Amino acid sequence: MAKVLMKGNEAMALAAIKGGVDAFFGYPITPQNEIPEYLSRELPKLGKVFVQAESEVAAINMVYGAGGAGARVLTSSSSPGIALKQEGITYMAGSQIPGVIINVMRGGPGLGGIQPSQADYYQVTRGGGNGDYNCIVLAPENVQEAFDLVKESFDLADYYRNPVMIAADGLIGQMMAPVDIDKETPKLDLPEKDWATTGMKNRRTKENKDVDPNIIVSLSLVDTVLEEMNLVLQKKYTHMRENQQRYELINIEDAEIVIVAYGTSSRICRSAMEILKEEGIKVGMIRPITLWPFPEKAFAEIPESVKGLLTVEMSMGQMIDDVKISNNGKLPVGFYGRCGGVIPEPEEIVNAVKDFLGGLNG
Amino acid sequence: MDNLVFERTKGLTKKEFSYCPGCTHGIIHRLVAEVLEELNVLDTAVGVASVGCSVINYEYFDCDMQQAAHGRAPAVATGIKRVNPENTVFTYQGDGDLAAIGTAEIIHAAHRNENISVMFVNNAIFGMTGGQMAPTTLPGQKTTTSQNGRDPYVVGMPIRMSEVLGQIPGAYYVERVSVHNPKHIIKAKKAIKKAFQNQIDGKGFSLVEFISTCPINWRMTPNDSLKWVEDSMIPYYPLGVVKDGDKND
The missing domain is CATH 3.40.50.920 (Rossmann fold)
Structure with missing residues (x-):
């Protein structure tokens, strides 16, 4: 067991790497900046993707694209930035795209402040996005738990094909504590991402040469079809309610x-x-x-x-x-x-x- | 079938287009699909549909597709291309999408020189929502939200997105084309091919702007629409290469 003294934000960034993250897309905002800073340094060394986007809106839509293409994807932000990401989060939920969103909460409303807060409870549990959707929301109490939950969250996101949010706050993000960085976290039996848009070539086999395009979409102009799409989501949410209460x-x-x-x-x-x-x-x-x-x-x-x-x-x-x-x-x-x-x-x-x-x- | 001289491109599904009579989206779809087939990238292509009349083009292109929120297609395409660079990634966006709500995303995709191909269809109006004024609507042009004609004194002059994007250092290739007659359709196809070939060659951000028609919302016949492209659109939106990295080296 190797314990390392780390800031909460850096611990969450490292946990994402340990959880198999392929790409990070984000935009600077206090008090979460150590997450993108750490990943901008470490991800390229691993041949993985780091992009500083032009806005939180763009960042979450990059997450949408990359997650839809089958990658394990992370974005992080703080309260006003999470408000901007809500559009993309409901699109992810509607299109069943997995991804992890860390919210290092600060005081609001509006621009608010940069000190720790939990005033985003409604924002993370009710969402600011439109429609009937839910994200799994994990709230760590300390730096070790922040590490554990972030690492595990990628499995949860892939298992449910749904966004997972981490509701941390400025204190957890900025606090330094010893972290067991080799700690094993629960693993789920994950299905193949046969829905991902990786090009039809990747799905053609000798036995099956005739494949259909994969389409990532939350739209239906037919009311009964859209209701069916909603019921598929609701079935997942029921499963989460029954199995993921922690x-x-x-x-x-x-x-x-x-x-x-x-x-x-x-x-x-x-x-x-x-x-x-x-x-x-x-x-x-x-x-x-x-x-x-x-x-x-x-x-x-x-x-x-x-x-x-x-x-x-x-x-x-x-x-x-x-x-x-x-x-x-x-x-x-x-x-x-x-x-x-x-x-x-x-x-x-x-x-x-x-x-x-x-x-x-x- | 030895005497076969023409067949429908494999780049399109068998689904019938939902476009209005005289709309040139259909021509542009076919050209893009033909290019994907001719460059042999249909099997690795991932398209991004935007919001507008072409919102359901994921049902028309016979390749993997993602549907993006209004204006966000370049960001979605960035995500796809960055994690799977071997895919040929394109967006298909209208002027309501790209020139209004999506200006930040398109400018920064160009700025980062994202290695994607952007198909930008400019018909000077919000088509799908029922003919509202767009940033590209011409002075004096009547729309449902500029019922006395666009007044530049109140809402400014129309934005020329190709020229805006062409001056961004990161943009590699930007060309404006039209599809209002066979001569220009052939030119348009060449531009599309170049935009995709650039991506295959790793040259970076390439955009083709198409001057397109919207007879229903323009309140014109298809023939009059084609004439209006020639007489009114092209004088304000000049055709040709705005930027070509091949020639700037």
Whole structure:
């Protein structure tokens, strides 16, 4: 096991290489620039493709083209840049093109700021693109997990022929931590990409000389055909919902309060939980690792002892919608959040838990 | 079949075109398809359809195809060509697509000297959406969004994309042609062939602009449309080579 001290962004870039990336297309934006910088240096050495595009719009459409041609493709950006990529992401979903999109989230709305944020929860789980589509969204809590999830994401994208998003934030991207860069991640049994546009020659065999063109398309002008195309996508999304929900349960046995938090927020909540434990307050946590599909299964595991759920986000309350849907009215749901790039202190969360508990005990 | 003198190109599927009577998209499709066949690249070709009247040309060209978002075909083609350089990659775009929403993508594909071939069909109007004004619409030309005729004082003069692209250092070959009579159709085919041969030879970004007709949205008969190309379009959009890297060496 070789542990290397790396910045989160560089770890994600290396993870992409370890995950077999063939090409990167991107456009500079803070706080994710170490990803393209690292890959601009390393990919050409491996005979692989790095292109700095003229815009995020162009970059995601290059991903579309290269992914449609069968390559393993990555782009990365940060919040306002991800907004620009939404057009291409819905085209990828509609045309069933695999690809990985890293979002190192920063504060918004508009140009916002460059400090860490989770205010893109809606953007990554609901998409800004048009139509009924979903991306698998993976939210790492630390640099090692960022490495692991990015490496694995290429298999997930290929398995489902669907875009996969990584929802990191500026803290994870900029933080340095030791990373086990040889760590094995789960592998999926992947089918041949017999749909890719690599030229008809590549599909002709001695036995089968008569091949049809491969066509990458999301268009149909016939309503019933478009509905059929949608139902194919929905079948995949159902499979994802049933098989890809990922979460971590922390100390939920005998808990009075369960925090729901992901990414950097869950990391800070862990520190708050230590303080609360010393004070004799029993607090557990559900940590979603997939933001989509949202891990609603986790909520079935909440014990009788729990009096309420406290959602903690670095936004003004977005994931709380999914928490409420998963909770289905069973328990009171509270919220604590900071925004604009402000990272909450553990003490703030300690106080939020106490306030929430106080309110429940009335 | 010893006396066979002509047959339909293998570059086109058997699907019937959806184009309006008198529209010259069909001629341009056939020329592109014939060139792909004659250069023996149909089996390695990957085309990129854009948004506009030619949006479903992935049903017409008998090779692998991708359909791109409006204006993004050069970026999509960049992605395809960069990961599989052995493929012959082309885009087929209209003037609403390439000269309006897709200006950034086409300019930077030329700027990077992407080794792709671009077929740019300029009929001075948004055809598929019902005849709205394009950046290429001529002064005084009536469209559904310039009902009194294009007023250059309000919306500027039409953009000459070939000249814009021709001055970009990265662009290798840019030529404007027309398909309004047999003489020009033969010239157009030569230009297409050069644009694809350049790619095969690794010379880089090559674009052919076709002056094309839109009788329905121009509110003209097919014959009058051909005459309008000659009398009004070509004087503003002069035919010929704008840039040829072979001659600049």
